[in-house]
Amino acid sequence: MSNIPATSKAAVLVEVGKPEVIEDIPIPELEEGSVLAKVLLAGICGTDVHQGRGELSIPTVTPLIQGHETLGRIEYISGDRKLAIDGTELKVGDRIMWAHPFCGECYECRVLRKPYMCSKSFGSGYGFNKPELLRGGFAEYVKITPATEIVKVPDNITDEEALGVGCAFRTVVSGFERLHDHSPIGTGDTVVVQGAGPIGLYSVLLSSFSGAARVIAIAAETERLELAKEWGAAVTINLKEVTDHKDRVNIVKEYTNGRGAEFCIEASGAPIAFVQGFDYMARYSTYLVMGQTSSNSVEFVPNVLQGKQAVVIGSGSADARHFYKALQFISAHREKIDFSKMISRTYALEDVDEALENMRLGKDVKGAFDNRNR
Numbered sequence: 001m002s003n004i005p006a007t008s009k010a011a012v013l014v015e016v017g018k019p020e021v022i023e024d025i026p027i028p029e030l031e032e033g034s035v036l037a038k039v040l041l042a043g044i045c046g047t048d049v050h051q052g053r054g055e056l057s058i059p060t061v062t063p064l065i066q067g068h069e070t071l072g073r074i075e076y077i078s079g080d081r082k083l084a085i086d087g088t089e090l091k092v093g094d095r096i097m098w099a100h101p102f103c104g105e106c107y108e109c110r111v112l113r114k115p116y117m118c119s120k121s122f123g124s125g126y127g128f129n130k131p132e133l134l135r136g137g138f139a140e141y142v143k144i145t146p147a148t149e150i151v152k153v154p155d156n157i158t159d160e161e162a163l164g165v166g167c168a169f170r171t172v173v174s175g176f177e178r179l180h181d182h183s184p185i186g187t188g189d190t191v192v193v194q195g196a197g198p199i200g201l202y203s204v205l206l207s208s209f210s211g212a213a214r215v216i217a218i219a220a221e222t223e224r225l226e227l228a229k230e231w232g233a234a235v236t237i238n239l240k241e242v243t244d245h246k247d248r249v250n251i252v253k254e255y256t257n258g259r260g261a262e263f264c265i266e267a268s269g270a271p272i273a274f275v276q277g278f279d280y281m282a283r284y285s286t287y288l289v290m291g292q293t294s295s296n297s298v299e300f301v302p303n304v305l306q307g308k309q310a311v312v313i314g315s316g317s318a319d320a321r322h323f324y325k326a327l328q329f330i331s332a333h334r335e336k337i338d339f340s341k342m343i344s345r346t347y348a349l350e351d352v353d354e355a356l357e358n359m360r361l362g363k364d365v366k367g368a369f370d371n372r373n374r
């Protein structure tokens with residue numbers, strides 16, 4: 001274990017609503033089957049912003065190291081572990097990403113076969129844990145536990161192209177899997193995507209690859225809407241320019257012969273967006289809700305759902321296999337799509353508060369901590 005560092009710098013959220021503190025965390029015990037990864041890039045998520053402000057529906061238990069979308073390089077493998085999820089061998093130096101751990105024994109793991117909904121491992125994931133466990137991406141190193149599935153990053157894609165898989169893209173791949181189980185996007189359909197953050201942008205991308213005639217992206221950030229166009233949105237509506245919801249509904253109706261869209265995807269995270277989404281939707285349409293993390297409530301008239309005979313699918317998080325599929329998609333389409341545009345700025349760990357604030361203000365498509373030169 002000679003090449004293992006004694007400590008790792010980490011940004012620690014000591015108290016909700018307070019600036020984060022850079023601390024030296026001792027590298028924890030690396031039991032059989034665990035892996036120590038050097039963090040190359042750590043993505044900053046809207047969830048981190050809400051967590052830091054105590055706005056998540058999941059309670060924030062401080063102190064903790066944030067960061068659940070991490071791309072790392074294997075520094076040390078403890079014992080004879082092990083294989084990546086595609087059955088290939090893991091070795092020191094591999095670039096990897098990893099899912100939240102799961103128990104493999106509970107109802108959700110074994111009957112539902114949805115490890116990401118594991119009831120026993122809840123709260124033991126990355127970005128939600130005590131600093132001494134070193135299980136958050138806002139650090140130089142992360143300890144990956146034996147119960148965590150690991151995915152290798154294909155050699156032909158860059159760190160920047162891959163990073164968005166760590167949270168948003170795998171979430172969208174998982175959400176689209178559920179969507180296509182219930183109501184596949186048909187050739188010629190219209191899809192409205194609310195929000196053009198990472199989840200919205202990957203939703204635009206997969207919608208346009210699914211055969212939709214028209215993808216309409218609605219968001220408040222000009223830079224993100226530009227990227228939405230590049231990634232397949234035929235129409236963009238800027239909330240700052242079209243401020244009245246009724247006018248936005250009229251634009252959607254103009255493009256859909258007065259009927260509304262066959263699909264709507266909620267990726268904005270604003271609770272009111274859930275109410276407004278139904279106004280963009282046609283009768284017999286489907287609503288995929290993936291952006292909601294707030295515990296705030298909104299008023300909703302249930303008759304709207306019944307009147308439209310709409311299907312609503314809620315989806316969040318994903319399994320390691322969705323990471324794998326998202327990475328394969330990037331590997332195959334990187335000549336046509338510039339996936340690296342998801343990461344609009346990189347920061348040093350020491351700039352954690354500025355990075356989170358810029359994400360909150362929508363100044364970055366996605367910011368990331370870059371440890372590659374430290």
Ligand SMILES: [Zn+2]
Pocket residue numbers: 045046047068069167168
């Ligand atoms: Zn995230």
Ligand SMILES: [Zn+2]
Pocket residue numbers: 102103104105106107108109117118119120121
């Ligand atoms: Zn479980």
